[in-house]
Amino acid sequence: MAIFNGVMPVISAYINAALLNSLAAAYIGTVGMEVIMKLLLLRFIYIFVNHLVGNINRIVTRIYGELVVQHIKKMIMDKARTIDLASFDDPEFYSRLENANNEAGHRPIQILESTFSIMSTVISMVSFIVILWGISPFAPLIIIALSIPSAVINFIYRRKNVNYIRHRSKERRQMFYYSNLMTNKDLVKEVRIFNLSDLFIDSYIGVFRKYFAGLKKLYVEEGSWHIGLDLVSSTVNCLLYIFIAGKVVAGQIEVGDYSLYTGALSSISGGISSLINTTASIFEGTLFIDNLIAFMDEEQKIIPLIEAPLKVKRHAPHEIEFRNVSFRYPGTERDVLKNINVKFEAGETIVLVGLNGAGKTTLLKLLIRLYDPTEGVILFDGEDIRNYDVQDLYSIFGIIFQDFGKYAFSVKQNIAFGDIDKPIVQEEIEEAARHSSADEFIQALPDGYDTPLMRYFEENGIELSIGMWQKLSIARAFYGDSDIVILDEPTASLDALAEQEVYNQFDRLRKDKMTIFVSHRLSSATVADKIIVLKNGEVVELGNHGELMANKGEYYTLFTTQAKYYVTTDKNGTQRIDDGTVRSEFIEAPDNTETDNTSE
Structure with missing residues (x-):
């Protein structure tokens, strides 16, 4: 296809020149109409073939274009499923992901088409240079020399443009975010009620102006350089056209040859311009493709530490132990968890308790190995959890996240x-x-x-x-x-009756499975075998409901603070639930902790 596109302009130039020469000869009676008809027929055959091949090429290009885009998108999706969760907490990773997604749809096709275009342009230019060389070897050299400054400007500003866009990924993400706030169906109620539209639109415009100011400056600078170079180039082309016209006047070439040579001149000039722009476009495209390569090269760190990863024994009791585990999120200096030492026994029901930000969800993420500890080790059935096959490990957990x-x-x-x-x-x-x-x-x-x-x-x-x-x-x-059930605020959006029914079902169905859940409704903690109380990333209390109520520590404070909204006190000091049932033990734990558990 590249050869076809390169040769066809030259054929067209020769046909046009022959047709003009024949028309001039027919005017003075030296050529008959049959010659003109043959050349016209040849001309329209050329037009038909050119259009036919062009349409076939467009069909093929659109088909393989869709296939290439699908392939690149699938590559990104395949890579995304292996990327560590920690990467999604990194703003620079989001920049690479955004850039890869933005360019995947058209850059590969653009580079491929541009490469074929360069081949066609080179073939045409070489052919026209040979033609023009016949009357002046200096003409094509002058045109080529004039193109060098333009090429340099193109490449300089393509690189500047790519670097600007790459380093302004944050502003593009902000514009997308503010725009999405106005079109997100889940947020439209709050946006309308709180009259946030103007704020979000103004925020979008503010970021756009900052982002666009730099782009505008680059566009104006590059355009100014090209205007000056075009003025010089047009002047030189005008002089060359005069030179060729002089040859016709002097009788050294025919009128039709004027069309051939000026067409060659225009084609060389246009070809060089196209070659510069296309090459610069490929250069720009390869710089953007670097985004895709950087994304695809994102290192996966949540992998087994040993060459032959261990397999998890399914449908069997499991134990999990945190030994001196501390953790901080990537790129931060603050430990979210600090020196955690807890053990989850087989068949236990464990509840994680604490205020927002205490580290409960983070502990669960470490437990299922979405992250690895910054310090310490997590043992699963006595083995370092990092020695297990990751997907095999994930398969044993049945999880409900709070952001389900x-x-x-x-x-x-x-x-x-x-x-x-x-x-x-x-x-x-x-x-x-x-x-x-x-x-x-x-x-x-x-x-x-x-x-x-x-x-x-x-x-x-x-x-x-x-x-x-x-x-x-x-x-x-x-x-x-699943072998282990993990519930992170599983009933936060349920009414009280539905919540109680769900917990009753879990209690019946968990059988001998280890169950770990986080809940701010502490009434659900009363039936747990073990309650782990977290505060500022540390385990401050550990025990069952009766033991922790008797200690009157952090758990007691949280529980009684919450319980007082459900308990009334009569004139005799007796505490009752809203239905009138006497439940003083609901607040104060009796000496017999077992009785406390069963009463709840």
Whole structure:
């Protein structure tokens, strides 16, 4: 295709020159109409073939373009699934990710097309240089010499442009963020009620002006250089056109040859300009492709420490131990967890308690190895957790995060994501939904378990309340075949009755599994085998409900502070729950800690 595109302009120039010469000869009667007709037929055959091949080329280009874009996007997605969670906490990683995503859609195609374009342009230029050499060897050399400053300017400003955009990734992310705030359907209520629209729009405009000011300066500088160079180039081209016209006047070449040589002159000038711009575009594209390469080279650190990773023994009791574990997030200096020493025994129900920011969720992230400790070691069944196959380790955990996923799939699929590797069985899906108290509202949906959720793709997509979404996330945990159940604020969006029913179901279904959960509603902690109280990243208390209430420490303070909103005191000093039941032990732990546990 490159050869075809390179040769066709030369053929066109020769046909046009022959046609003009024949018309001039026909005017004086030395050539007949049949010659003119043959040349015109040849001209229109040329036009048809050129258009035919051009259309075929566009079809092929669009097809392989889509395939290349799909391939690059899949590469990014495949890489994203292996990248450590810690990378997503790094702003520089987000810059690389954003740049890779932004350029993946068109840069590879642009570079490929530009490469073929260069080949075509070179073939055409060489052919026209040979033609023009016939009347003056200096003409093509002058044109080439004039192109050098333009080439230098192009490459200098392409690099400046790429560096500017790369170093302003933060501003682009800010513009996207402010724009998204105005179009996010989940935020539109607050934006309207609190009248935040003007603030977000002004913030967007402010960042854009700062970002655009630098770009505008680069554009004006580059354009000014090119205007000056174009003035010089146009003057020289004008002189060369006069030189060729003089040859015609002197009778040294024919009128048709004037068209051939001036066409060659224009084609060389345009070809050099195209060559400079295309080469500069490829250069710019390769600089942007560096973003993709940098993203693809992101190092994965959450990997087994040993060459032959250990496999987790499934459907068996497990123990987890934190030994002198401290952790700080990448790029920060503050320890979020400090010298943690706790042991999670097989079959235990463990509750993590503490104020917001105490380190509860971070501890869970370390426990399932989304992060590795900054100091210390975590033992899983007596082995360093880093010695296990990572995906095999993940497969034993059934997890509900406090920021659970909401997926634009059907209800059935949302539940089935709890164990993606096993076939979807309708009866098991429904059973999981019943355990999470989701079955009732699912049955009321237009298409039941096949109802599409969210309105991203389907017009009949259903928008669920946050409480309904939480019930679906809990159903995922029930559906999964996990050895260890981890619940991070699993009932935060549920009403009291639904919360109690979910905990009752968990208590029946967990069997001998280790269950770890975080909850700010401390009434759920009373049935736990072990309560771990965290404060400022440290374990300040450890025990069961009765023991910790008797200690009257941090847990006692948290529990009684929360309980006072549910307990009333009569004139005799007797404390009662809202239904009138006498529950003084709800506040003050008796001497017999076992009695306290069973009473709750």
